[in-house]
Amino acid sequence: MKLTSRFEDALIFAVRLHAEQRRKGTEVPYASHLLGVASIALEFGADEDEAIAALLHDAVEDQGGAATLSRIRATFGDKVADIVQGCSDSEVVPKPPWRERKEAYLRHIAKADAGTRLVSAADKLHNARAINADCRKLGPRIWERFNASREELLWYYRSLVTAFREAGGGPLVEELGVAVEEMARL
Numbered sequence: 001m002k003l004t005s006r007f008e009d010a011l012i013f014a015v016r017l018h019a020e021q022r023r024k025g026t027e028v029p030y031a032s033h034l035l036g037v038a039s040i041a042l043e044f045g046a047d048e049d050e051a052i053a054a055l056l057h058d059a060v061e062d063q064g065g066a067a068t069l070s071r072i073r074a075t076f077g078d079k080v081a082d083i084v085q086g087c088s089d090s091e092v093v094p095k096p097p098w099r100e101r102k103e104a105y106l107r108h109i110a111k112a113d114a115g116t117r118l119v120s121a122a123d124k125l126h127n128a129r130a131i132n133a134d135c136r137k138l139g140p141r142i143w144e145r146f147n148a149s150r151e152e153l154l155w156y157y158r159s160l161v162t163a164f165r166e167a168g169g170g171p172l173v174e175e176l177g178v179a180v181e182e183m184a185r186l
Helices: 005-017 031-043 048-056 065-076 078-086 098-109 114-145 150-166 171-185
Strands: none
Touching (some): 031 048, 048 078, 048 114, 098 114, 114 171
């Protein structure tokens, strides 16, 4: 597959949209996460629309809600917008309570289409790998940067692995499972 100028346009759109954002508890530009998720999605067979959605997967949740989703739909099409919406656990500000959002997302992902599950699993794998790397560097204080406890995060990530497996699984999900179990050991 060859990536076209649509992917380049999405990359620019995503970098500009998240320009002021940093990874939680760090000075790392948020674009690093978007690139990482797109990379993982492509490595596990994403088509161009799925790769574009990977770049934009947090745009609705973090950068403008429904208005941003409308811009994505108009610029990149229905498939991209539907995947981005499917990867968002909230479109409202303030967000609902953490546990409520995560339980709803777990119910949703079990029924989501394959493209949404691919991008979502790539997102969760990149997050798990980043948590593991930071945990090795920083130790237990890593957990202070999250809105949930270590135990709650482990519950959520393990539940995601189960939901992804029940929805079809595959090598990406197994890779996520390995990263989550490493998270539990750290």
